[in-house]
Amino acid sequence: MEALYWNGRELSLNASYPRPKADEQAALIKVHLAGICATDLQIFKGYMGFQGVPGHEFVGSVVEGPREIIKKRVVGEINFTCGGCDYCNRGLGRHCPSRRVMGILNADGAFAEYISIPVENLHVVPENVADDEAVFTEPLAAAFEILEQTHVNPGDDVVVLGDGKLGFLCAQALKLTGANVTVVGKHPEKLKLIKQRAIRTVLLNEWKPSGFDVVIESTGSRSGLELALGAVRPRGTLVLKSTIAGEHQISLAPLVINEVTVIGSRCGPFAPALEALEKKSVAVTPLIEKVYALSSGVEAVSHAGRPGARKILLRR
Ligand SMILES: [Zn+2]
Ligand SMILES: [Zn+2]
16 A cells, blocks of 8 residues: 655655554554644654654544444544553553554554554544544644643633644634633734634734733744743643643743643543534634645645645545
């Protein structure tokens, strides 16, 4: 089958990559669409030391597996857990120490014609959710993870720092709580997309940070943390969404003095994300910039790496 392969140094198209197999636990999925995300771009800079087929955002249909899901359209949770450790037993499989992660850690991902995924990781896509919406389930779930971790009340003042793809999704997830959401960013054209979702937006250089109940750091840049610290009120909550493989030099004293709750936040639950897509309470397709054929995947990845690029999708 066709697959993109990362050997640790370069990405290339392999036209005869071995097709994965279904077994007792894992179904074989034909990939319809896959999304290139910032984590993939980090992998191509050496993040996680990954080698194999990248890609963890996808929608596809079941080719081999349990009869009740054959031919169904599915999305898949990306953490493949051991199922037997303390974390797994407590329902914290996303933190299983021996987990494999699709396209990120010891498991081939979705930039291929087919993938094999544990059946328990699959979610059937509601009929009224199109492929180009369902492919956003994984990043949207990461946005909904915030609501699993902290209680946001109607009327709370929430600021999302960053007008990128993650900021766009986080802002919409948070708005569903009835909170007053503001997005701060540097890109007028991206803020415009957010404003079209009836969410307040401010340009960074016109914004005065202070007094927010909840601050979401999703800038993807190193300076975001300092900005976030200055925006949270005493006893407020700071949610860190950017995975920055770098170091910070900031004083943590303000966190102590202001008794700020800091929450690290990563992957999230698929069910509320799919439900929001089904109810059309969030919009994801405005994020799509271009769809490439899988065979042009190398070019697609370089497009995804351009500053300011929105979502690039791969279609087989
Ligand atoms: Zn991702
Ligand atoms: Zn485990």
